[in-house]
Amino acid sequence: MQDSPLTRDARRLRRQVIGGSVLLLVLYIAARLGLHAGPIVVQQQPPTEMAAGRPLIGDGVMVLLAVAIFWLTEALRGIIEAGLFSTVTVRRFRRFAAWLMSMALFRLFAPVILEAIQPHPNGPSAVILILDIPDLLLVGITLLLFLVARMLERARLIQEEMSEIV
Secondary structure (H helix, E strand, O other), X not given: OOOOHHXXXXXXXXXXXXXXXXXXXXXXXXXHHOOEEOOEEOOOOOHHHOOOOHHHHHHHHHHHHHHHHHHHHHHHHHHHHHOOOOXXXXXXXHHHHHHHHHHHHHHHHHHHHHHHHOXXXXXXXXXXXXXXXXXXXHHHHHHHHHHHHHHHHHHHHHHHHXXXXX
């Protein structure tokens, strides 16, 4: 059976996502452990932001991102095996969006929670919520992914209705 262009694209994208994710993980681990190869130095974040607990936030973000990427690769596998509008593909795509949303919200609120629970030598201090544009944009894009999943479900229903007519 010959692959459709969509299936070939999904297969290629899945390989690229897996390869890019492995590279990202290797770079993150190198930064986390402070490794470097010759003149190449990989840093997790600027040293001025390395407050207590910040590396753990980065670790949490990476774990949530890894789970989200797993579901993205599974959604792409669903496209390859069952088609774009299949129930399996839509369910996996929705899980990808949910995990990505979890990561975005964790990244947004974990520093605030960490700051609030940290003991301060001079007594309680104000907790500052910093709304970073990239973090807010990630939340917005993830909400858009939920809409795309809903559109895929609707397209499947339309496809089923059309096949009944024919």
